[in-house]
Amino acid sequence: MEHYFDVLSVLILLSSFVLVSNKRIHAYIKTFRLQSALIALTAGVMGFEDVVNDGNYDVLVVCAIIIALKVILIPRLLHRTYGNIEYRVEKDFFFNIPILVIICCGLVVFSYFSVSNIGALSGLHINLQVVNSFSVVLIGFFFMISRKKALGQIIGYLVIENGIFVTAMFSTQGMPFIVDVGIFIDLITAVLIMGIMVIRINDQFESIDVNKLKNLKG
Amino acid sequence: MNWFVPDHLFYGSIMIYLAAAIAAVIFYRRHQLCTLFAQAGCVLAAILGAVFSLGILFSESEALLLEPFRSAIPFLSVVIAIDALSAFFMLVLSVLVCCVSVYSIGYVSHYHGKRNVGAFHVLYIAFILSMIFVFTAGNAVFFFMAWELMAVISYFLVVFESEQEGNERAGLIYIVMTHIGAAFLMIAFMIMFSYTGSFDIFGNSDTIPAAAKNLMFVFFLIGFGVKAGVVPVHIWLPYAHPAAPSNVSALMSGIMIKTAIYGLVRFVLCYLDIQHSWWGVAILCIGIISAVLGVAYALMEHNIKRLLAFHSVENIGIILIGLGISFVAFSGGRELLGGVALAASLFHTFNHTLFKGGLFLGAGSIQYAAHTKDIEKLGGLIKRMPVTSVLVLCFSLAISAIVPFNGFVSEWLTYQSLFSIIVPGQTGLNILSVLSIAALAMSGALAAACFVKLFGISFLGKARSEAALHAPEVPAPMNAGMGVLAALCLAIGLFPMLFLQVIDKVVSDVSGTSVTGELQGGFLIASYPVTAYGNSITPVVILVASAVIILAAAAVIRLVGGKAAERKYGTWDCGFEELTPRMQYSATGFTKPLRIVLRILYRPGRSLEVEEGDSAYFPVSRKYNVWTEPVFEKYVYDPLLNAVKKFSLRIKLSVQTGSTHAYLVYIFIAVLALMLYNRLA
Amino acid sequence: MGLILWITPGIAVLLSRIVNNTKGLHAISVCASFVLLLTAGFATNRVILYDTLAYKLFGEAFFIDALSIIVLDIIILIGFLVAVYSVGYLNEECRHEKISQKKIKFYYSMMYVFMLSMIFAVTVKNIGIMWVAIEATTLASAFLVGFSNDKRALEAAWKYVIICSVGIATALVGIIFLHLASIDVVSSSNALQWDLLFDRAENLNSPVLRLSFIFILIGFGTKAGLAPMHTWLPDAHSQAPSPISALLSGVLLNSAMYAVLRILAIVNRNLGDSSFTGRLMIAFGLLSICAAAVFILTQRDYKRLLAYSSIEHMGIIALAFGLFTPLSIFAGLFHMINHSFTKSMLFLASGNLLQKYGTREISGIRGLLKTLPVSGTAFLLGLFAISGTPPFSIFASEVNVFLSLFYEKHYVLGGVFILLLAFIFGGIAVTLFRIFYGEPARGAAIGCGEINRPGAAVLAALLVIILATGLWMPDLLKGLITSAQMIMIGGLSI
């Protein structure tokens, strides 16, 4: 059962690498959907295992919520927001792609370096999974910094949330149920609010390039 | 003296002050009544305060400890402790407040109907109360609170007439500098707390190690130096004092600066008790520089109150010279000389309060009558304001330390202490002492020149402006207030021994050695000579001798020359037509020789704008302007402030750039840095 | 009885959605906050008597002890004052046709969602749920920051949401590691319960705990406005409507700092001494004060200046708690209370200023004491108070912070700290003191006299509170703060 999780954690890490190397906003959303599906799968496997061992359905319910929210609802919402923003192809990021990927690798090495010596995680497999999922968080963070578009920043935020959820799943077999539910509620409201704001920004600033938002200086 | 119950008197005077403040609030609408009640209350309370402090001084009782209010906030309790030193400064304060309040009854009338008189009186009384608590605070935190309160209230008084340009900026410089000075005091108090675990000013400081004591001394010196207005940090003084209303600037210049002297004596001499002689030498050097530079800059000023403010810097310099000598003597174990020097500096503190307070009140009377502070527009006031001119003459003589007045006696004592500290062998100190003798002499002469300019240009000769020509004599209470001060100056000048008894009580309480033995003079025979180390002066005898000479000369002349035939005629005008006021010497002209002699100090600049007429030889108008550079501001403070502002602007725009990416990068770096730290630590 | 704290804001939100006329909306808001005030009073004396207040419902989620009651009381008291102030403020905005009646409805509903989330954050035992509540405060106040709907407000709102959400996400990582550290000590059913964690703090896994503290400090530090993560604070607080920025500055920062305190107590108890956490907190605190000192000197917008002074005071609180001695915690809590009152008074006064002069630029304002007598004096005295001049309460708490620093023999740190505070006073004086004097620039356009009557009353009340707590501290308050300090670390402060 453990090597299932190793494979899944590596796949999730790879999906975040794919995300970083995307150019278009459509591609972001698709990769995000893929990553969420993988996470749902892990949750499903873990939930199934819990049901078999001690019969509580919490994790399965959480897996269902993930599927509903992150795989179906949020990507459609992002598509709709992106839909009514007029389409202008712009270079969306600061550096070119090879440099971005190299930096992400650097981040993975760094997270391994700083997290690996923690005693509790010394069990090899948990350690590996936690390092992978933690580096997804760092990559999500870096993705947010490197993207110029507002939507890119929303996707970055969502990837950070994904990374955090996966770290929780791998290290502690999931947070208490109420907390998970609360996190998801927060997540969906956050995305809703950011969506509305992106639309408003588009009306006021005629573009969703975050560099235009610079007149509050000093 | 069993009727003398100290704490009733103390609480009594505080209560009367508060009553006066409440009266000012009640009669908020009717300005006449409000002024009368408030100031009368202050006079009464001041008299009570004076009686109280004299009682404490002469009752040989241990320090009076009162604790009216203990607050639950840790270490924040109101402790009032009055020993001889606090009583002396309370006496000085009460005398000045009494005279200034009598003066204010007349002076504040020019605010009636125009400004918020009620608020003025409340602030005035709060200012006095905060100073009383500074002198009587027993616990360092309460001292600091009273200190800051005094600064804030005097800031409000300085900006009271904020519509005059320059007052606002003056208030700003004042409050910022005093606040930063107070920060140094706070650090010193905290070091005191960290070693002794208590804030009690009367506690012993043996547990504090030597290095901490040196550090505390430096912080005390900076903190109290800023408030005293010693040279490097004096720039707020010539702005703040002229901006305040005259009766308030009399209080500020008269007594607020002395809180710094009280602080130095209390914390450095009594609490830390002098460890090294370099403490005294440092104060001596600051005193010399302040004395000379203070009077040098005063010479070039033509605004009366700025001139007087610079003179406060000079007199603080003289007080610090006395204090420096006493610290050096105490650290060298020469108790007697230390006592005499301390007596000299305290005596000069009291004298300066009297004549500087009087001079500022005089400046207030001139402004009240001639509505201007600029000497160049005055002239011939002696004919319109005879009484004020006599009083201002007395104060001018007193401040230039000239014989019959009190300024001379305290400067004479400072000379004697300087004289007796010079012993063959200590080369460095000898040179410093001779330089301070030279500095004292020069500042005395320059002060005399400066006050000849002030009195001569504004009171004598012809009136240079319409306002000066029709200046009415000021109302009676104003002259009464100044009169009392002038009388005190003369009395102390002629009978110094009377007052030295009081100071001796303070010195013996502070330094443990009685100085009267050395200063010789019975209590009753007030006219007994003041002798220090065998040299003695008896001002009374000199005055009597010169009076006898004058009478004899007049009699002989009367005998030889017959009746004095006097003919009134115009001043010698070389045959031209009538002399106009513009032909007189102006204040700028009067100080021109000294400006050229000391030009490296003033770096004078001049400009001549000529408005061309139809031909080059007949210009329509010439405008000649001469100015001296405020050296300290131009080369020290302004560059510093601009550098700080440029730095802050650059940092602000580089950190708060407005781009969300930059902000996210900061957080990202913070996360990575801390993870690295955790991994390595 | 305590649950009323949760129910009343909810009802207020619902009612404000239904009622349509402005008078009704104002009435609802004031009554709701008054009810909250009463329940807070009840809760406080329950805590003083039995030092915790918990209920069995919702799996004992509801929990108040001495530490949380202090922050709760601040939230509710200032919430009440802001509600009273908003009445006058919104009427004035309506008179200027800046906002329509619908906007007032939106304003009140959002405000009470914001209040609900803050109360929720403070009255909950489970740290996970506390995180959810704090994230909810960000989302609730996002639209309040963007309320005036112009370009600058929208930009401020966007930055506020993005940076705070990212910050809070890092805090979530911290909480996950905290959960990981306590995985074998606390059963998974009641994981992340604060009191259980605190009791069994010794045998938690300390390397994981240190890692979790780092993330929590950065996460909640962003929300509390500590130095490198403070960048959203000046924009959000200056663009938000003044009553909201009073709430944001006075109260929200405290609840974020409250979360840090909770976990700081656990970590320090686990690690034995406070050197690890102390060094970090003091570093962040000092960095915030330096940043504020540098930025204040050349500010051109007075609300941004007040926001920077909030960063400075949060730095002081972080420094006080970083020291983690009984005296320093007492000082930190006392400073938190004083700062909330003084800062909210300043922001409310700046609200009146903004409405009267219509501009945020300092250069555009002259003769404030003449045009707005009450809020002018409140603003001036507030500025003196915020920079720590004696008669006011901030001075009392700052003295205690100095004491704790010097008592631990940190001379250089204490000296630099005192000089920085004096430098900040200089900065405030140089930039802001010119607005009080002289004649108003556009003479006739700005009439004299207070526009917002209830606002002026609120300002006067706050001024009295600040002055009173400066000299005299009621024993009730002292008892409360000492018991809160005893929770975090044993031993008497004095």
Place this chain on the structure above:
Amino acid sequence: MISVAYFIVQTVVILLAAPLVNGIIKKIKALSQKRKGAPVTQLYFDLFKLFKKGMVVSDTASWIFRAAPYVVFATSLAAALLVPVTTMIPSQWHAGDLILMVYLLALGRFFMMLAGLDTASAFGGMGSSREAMISSLIEPSILVSLITVGLIAKSTDLYRIMEHMKGVDAPLIHPVYLTAFLALLIIIIAETARIPVDDPSTHLELTMVHEAMLLEYSGRSLALMELGASIKQLVFITLAVNIFIPNDQFILITGAAAVFLSLVIYLIKVILIAAVIAVAEICTVKLRLFSVPNLAALSFILSFVGFMQYFVLGR
């Protein structure tokens, strides 16, 4: 009893000797210019004439203008009383010491400067302003030189200094006393408006300082002013003479005759110094006003070097 005698002898000697000094100086200058010159007692005749003449007072003048002459005369004479003329009779008054004497003269100068300004004429103002400059530059060197001598004698009382100086044989050999003496000479020239600093005889407005302040005076007040100025000159000369060349070593007998003998020796020494001053006036021309500070600096350096000799180098 002694003190009353001292008071009378001192006043009489001072009043008689003071005008004499001016006469002598003028006589020597005239002889050097190969002309007969006015008789030595010319100043006595002038004073006597002026006392009888009426006064012309400007209408802008106030009471200060009338009081100044008496104050100047009284302060000069009072200062003269403090200075030991006949070293034989010690004064028991403890009335004052050298610092009091210097500040008494300062009082006189203060009133003279005010009188200059009182008549609203440009000359008076110019005189006062220049007097202010010269006096404030010269004051430090007066005090430093006198206090250095006082320090060696361990007292600032002029009589005690006199007692001490008697013990020192040929003081002008020692560097300390020599420098102090030279500094005092320069002070005499500067304080009493002699040629290099200020020309007493001319009324040319560019040059006069002391005369400018007296310009408006006439009749008895002018007489008093002149007398006061000459007494001040005698005070400084007596200081220079009696401190640095005490005349008591030669007198062996005591009693009234001794006093008379010491007075005669004192007059001889005064004439000697007057001659020195006259020679100085003959040889030098009036300095430009703004090179007077160099002279004052020279005098201060001399007194400072003198102090350094004794107190720092320990000679």
